[in-house]
Amino acid sequence: GAVVSQHPSRVICKSGTSVKIECRSLDFQATTMFWYRQFPKQSLMLMATSNEGSKATYEQGVEKDKFLINHASLTLSTLTVTSAHPEDSSFYICSAARDSLYEQYFGPGTRLTVT
């Protein structure tokens, strides 16, 4: 149990367009999901905490208007990168918390390339 999926696994988009990434908990309900970003050879950095039915909490330095998060159900959170630029190219990973906020199950990640 405790499987988290992400879709798409890879996406290439043009500069100025928006991209939506989905994160789903497949076999459990997750009140809280997290979105991380990972640059090459760097550690995962938390971008925001997504709570079902309420506004996401963004970490310092993360533009909330650029990275829109919606957690409309207990099994789905979406991250939309708006007006994407090449510097937004990265690996985006979500996690879903099951029994506690620190029991997080990770998705496989989405590779975003902005050309």
Add this chain to the structure above:
Amino acid sequence: AQSVSQHNHHVILSEAASLELGCNYSYGGTVNLFWYVQYPGQHLQLLLKYFSGDPLVKGIKGFEAEFIKSKFSFNLRKPSVQWSDTAEYFCAVGGYGGSQGNLIFGKGTKLSVKP
């Protein structure tokens, strides 16, 4: 800012060798400590975690880690590695007073086990 340091970027071992991967964190208060593993092409999986109690924590697949508060360390160990342990290992810290559920990750240590 809180940080997590993993001492080795890449470790190469032969099968049956013993493994110890270093992890140090900077926060002096109560923390939750984790080791995650990412096998090639797969998502992050929890190896073990420490919240409180016995500082020697046993995880899956024969891994263990020891929390030494005075050294701010949480090193990962395995007495005899196998080729299937080839993966990237991430140490993470939570509960440092930041956002609930926020995990700070180290940069990861790539382990290559030669058959």
